[in-house]
Amino acid sequence: MTQRPYLFLIAITIILAVVPLLTNDHYTLSILTSVFFWAYMASSWNILGGMTGLLSFGHGVFLGLGGYFSAALFINLGWHPLLGGAIGVAASCALALPIAYISARYNLVHLHFALVTTAIGQIALFLALDMQSIGGSAGISLPYKSTPAELFFRDPSAYYWIFLAMTALVLALTLFIRGRRMGLYFLCVRESEPAAQGAGINVVRQKLVATVTSAALTALGGVFYAHYLRFLDPDSIFGWQVSLQMVIPAMLGGAATTFGPAVGALIFVLLQELTRSVVDFAGAPMIIVGLVLIPVVLFLPAGVVPSLQKLIRKRRSLQHRDQAAVTSTSTAALADAKPKRPRLAAEMLRVEGLSKRFGGVQAVNGVNLTCRDGERLAIIGPNGAGKSTLFALLGGFVKPDTGSIWFAGSHIDGMEANEVCRRGLVRTFQTAQPFRELTVLENILASTYLRAETHAEAVRMAKDVIELFQLSAFIAERAADLNVVDQKRLELARAWATRPELILLDEVGAGLTGLELDQLTALLARLNTTEGTTIIFIEHIMSMVSKLADRVIVLHHGEILAEGSLAEVSANPVVIEAYLGESALAA
Numbered sequence: 001m002t003q004r005p006y007l008f009l010i011a012i013t014i015i016l017a018v019v020p021l022l023t024n025d026h027y028t029l030s031i032l033t034s035v036f037f038w039a040y041m042a043s044s045w046n047i048l049g050g051m052t053g054l055l056s057f058g059h060g061v062f063l064g065l066g067g068y069f070s071a072a073l074f075i076n077l078g079w080h081p082l083l084g085g086a087i088g089v090a091a092s093c094a095l096a097l098p099i100a101y102i103s104a105r106y107n108l109v110h111l112h113f114a115l116v117t118t119a120i121g122q123i124a125l126f127l128a129l130d131m132q133s134i135g136g137s138a139g140i141s142l143p144y145k146s147t148p149a150e151l152f153f154r155d156p157s158a159y160y161w162i163f164l165a166m167t168a169l170v171l172a173l174t175l176f177i178r179g180r181r182m183g184l185y186f187l188c189v190r191e192s193e194p195a196a197q198g199a200g201i202n203v204v205r206q207k208l209v210a211t212v213t214s215a216a217l218t219a220l221g222g223v224f225y226a227h228y229l230r231f232l233d234p235d236s237i238f239g240w241q242v243s244l245q246m247v248i249p250a251m252l253g254g255a256a257t258t259f260g261p262a263v264g265a266l267i268f269v270l271l272q273e274l275t276r277s278v279v280d281f282a283g284a285p286m287i288i289v290g291l292v293l294i295p296v297v298l299f300l301p302a303g304v305v306p307s308l309q310k311l312i313r314k315r316r317s318l319q320h321r322d323q324a325a326v327t328s329t330s331t332a333a334l335a336d337a338k339p340k341r342p343r344l345a346a347e348m349l350r351v352e353g354l355s356k357r358f359g360g361v362q363a364v365n366g367v368n369l370t371c372r373d374g375e376r377l378a379i380i381g382p383n384g385a386g387k388s389t390l391f392a393l394l395g396g397f398v399k400p401d402t403g404s405i406w407f408a409g410s411h412i413d414g415m416e417a418n419e420v421c422r423r424g425l426v427r428t429f430q431t432a433q434p435f436r437e438l439t440v441l442e443n444i445l446a447s448t449y450l451r452a453e454t455h456a457e458a459v460r461m462a463k464d465v466i467e468l469f470q471l472s473a474f475i476a477e478r479a480a481d482l483n484v485v486d487q488k489r490l491e492l493a494r495a496w497a498t499r500p501e502l503i504l505l506d507e508v509g510a511g512l513t514g515l516e517l518d519q520l521t522a523l524l525a526r527l528n529t530t531e532g533t534t535i536i537f538i539e540h541i542m543s544m545v546s547k548l549a550d551r552v553i554v555l556h557h558g559e560i561l562a563e564g565s566l567a568e569v570s571a572n573p574v575v576i577e578a579y580l581g582e583s584a585l586a587a
Contacts, residue, residue: 005175005258013168020157029160035269036163037228041221042249042261043170048214049247050255051183052207053190054103055110058117060242061124062092062215064234066222071142071232072134074150081151085223089216095120096215097208104204109193121240128234139233142226151227159228166224167262170217174258181449181458184438186210187256188446191435194397195491197417198427200450200498218246248289252296254303256437263305267292302437310478347406348373348502348534349394349425354403354413355558356393363389365558367403371502376528377536378549378566382579386558387538388430391504394536395427396420408501422450424501428508430538432487434479434494440466441475443490447497462497469493469523485511489520496527505537509544521547542566554578 020029045059069088073079099120103113129137144152153159177183188196189206196203226232236242245268253264271292272285300307349371356364363386371377379387392398394405396417405413407425415423435443444462452458466472469489474482479490492508505524509517521544527533539545545552545566552569554561556578562569569575 006172009168009171009175013164016164017161020160026156029157031269031273033156033160033163033228035266036160036167037221037225038245038249038269039262039265040163040167040170041218041246042253042265043167043174044214044217044221045246046214046250046255046261047174047177047186047217048210050250050257050261051177051186051190052210053109053256054207054211055114055247056117056214057114057240057243057247058119058121058124059214059218059246060238060240061095061121062218063222063225063242064124064128064232064237065089065092065095066219067226067232067237068128068134068222070223071140071226075140075142076133080149081223081227085220088223089219092215092219093212096211100208100211101204103211104207107193118240118243121238121243125234125238128238135233137234139231139236142230144230151224152230159224162224163228166221171258171262173217178258181445181455182206182209184442184446184449187438187442188435190256191437192433194417194429195433195435195494196446197397198395198421198429198433199446199494200418200421200426201446202416202418248293250303252293252303254305254307254309257303257305257309260303260305264303267304346372348375348408349536350406351394352404354390354393354405355401356389356398357401363558364393364400367555367558367560369553369560369563371534371536373501374528374532374534376525376534376548376550378545378552379536379538379555380540380542380545380552380569381555381561385555387555388506389558390555391427391506391538394420394504395425397427421498421500424499425504426495426498426500426502427504428488428491428495428506430506430510432484432491434482434487434490436480437478439476439478440471440482440490443479443494444497447494451499465493465497469496485516488512492520496533500533502534502536505535505539507538507540509539509541517541517544520544524548 016032019032023029041059041063045056048054049056049059066085066088069091070081070085073084073087074081099117102108103116108116128134134140142152148158177186185196185201185206188199188201189203189210193203196206222237249264249268250261251264252267253262254260268289271289275285275288296303302310347370349369351367351369354364354367355362365386367390379390381387389398393400393413396412396415396419400413403413404411407420407423410423412420412423412425420426435446438446441459441462444465445458448458448461448465452461463475466475469492471486471490471493474486474490479487482490488508488511492505495503495505509520512520524535524537525548528535535548537548549566551563552566553563554569554572554575561578562572562575564572
């Protein structure tokens with residue numbers, strides 16, 4: 001990432017920092033203070049809800065833990081507010097860990113995660129209402145005789161600067177995360193967890209890091225918020241409305257972007273203040289916010305900032321297409337320039353007695369197969385034969401009921417998909433699963449990070465792969481803007497970018513024209529020859545099978561029906577019957 005966003009952030013922060021020195025308008029300063037606070041809170045929420053896609057409606061819990069620990073320990077025990085706040089931050093992290101683990105363990109995403117976090121928020125609310133040590137439903141008031149060292153300031157500008165500094169720091173942290181593999185991994189988890197696992201990303205770890213980081217930042221905000229208000233009660237801290245006030249700015253401005261939550265907070269606060277100035281009705285501000293949010297969701301679903309970024313990206317993509325037309329080297333030349341990879345043991349993959357049942361359906365039944373190092377093995381069979389399920393088992397996406405899998409001499413059944421990928425076995429999906437909102441470059445970077453030691457090396461490797469797979473014209477485009485064929489090509493490129501020893505291709509030729517199919521077949525043959533990459537592929541297009549496969553396995557009803565050359569299995573009466581029925585065999 002360039003330094004330009006950091007310089008922009010520094011410049012804006014300096015400009016805003018001098019505002020209190022230029023005006024004594026307390027009303028304007030209080031509005032800006034509110035903007036900064038909600039920008040901070042929305043940005044803290046954004047690290048979890050925006051970047052990883054885990055939509056939390058319970059972040060008020062973390063805000064409340066930070067605020068209540070700081071205030072209650074200060075009032076009851078005389079502890080310094082920051083010491084009590086540190087305990088509140090630690091408590092928030094401790095609560096965030098099981099939330100993150102449960103969400104990952106039981107695959108809670110979107111609505112399910114939102115419901116769980118909402119429930120946790122309501123539990124915290126009712127517990128706080130009954131706890132007299134923190135004031136119960138009456139709340140607690142902080143004394144106005146405190147000192148600045150105890151976070152009490154008579155100058156109203158003090159919290160203006162505090163919340164501005166906190167906002168600048170959380171935005172700088174977001175920029176830092178976005179510029180590292182951590183941020184890219186967060187976004188990959190948001191876009192597609194299976195694809196993220198297939199790129200070697202530990203999804204559970206990313207969720208844990210994002211949840212704990214977001215919770216800690218939110219709790220820290222709660223510490224200063226409590227001393228800014230000087231009064232806390234459960235409804236105003238733990239209530240679901242508070243959590244919603246973190247979500248709305250992020251959604252308005254653009255979740256998962258760096259500056260989107262801050263832009264959204266500005267819109268959010270100004271809308272409320274403008275409404276209060278013209279309408280004498282307590283609920284009017286949130287009604288107006290809701291009325292504005294509806295068209296934003298309908299016409300700018302990604303938010304204000306991403307919509308602007310999309311326009312900029314279109315311009316850049318046109319420039320990249322022009323450059324690609326001039327500077328592109330041939331795929332063949334690039335592929336042939338790569339050195340051969342040293343061979344491993346003669347047997348790359350061995351499967352024994354592999355079975356998997358889904359309810360009453362025996363998807364895979366006692367499969368035994370081997371694949372030699374450097375082999376190009378085709379798996380064919382009618383629809384519903386269990387081919388994709390077999391790949392899911394080999395790749396670690398589904399756990400087998402029985403059987404064993406050895407890869408490169410190691411036992412891998414039972415391993416998670418990301419660990420299988422790190423061992424050197426990677427797969428593509430029957431329906432392409434690109435990281436849709438990420439650019440082509442970012443899609444490939446997600447894989448090259450696996451083998452690269454530095455960011456610069458990962459970028460260089462990614463650009464080489466993009467050129468090899470003739471995607472240079474789309475390098476700055478979102479994957480969602482590519483057509484279906486290019487998305488499949490992108491997924492193949494992303495899989496190969498992990499530098500696998502064995503790659504599993506699930507109907508990678510589907511939807512291609514004759515010319516595109518010939519180019520793909522030639523490319524796969526070169527990768528196999530020059531890189532030593534072993535290929536197992538599922539395919540219904542027999543012309544591709546005949547040109548690429550060294551050996552063919554026929555799968556039917558989850559069992560291996562026949563194996564040999566394409567000519568041998570095509571002439572096998574059992575195979576003919578499975579494909580065409582008994583009448584064809586009789587004829």
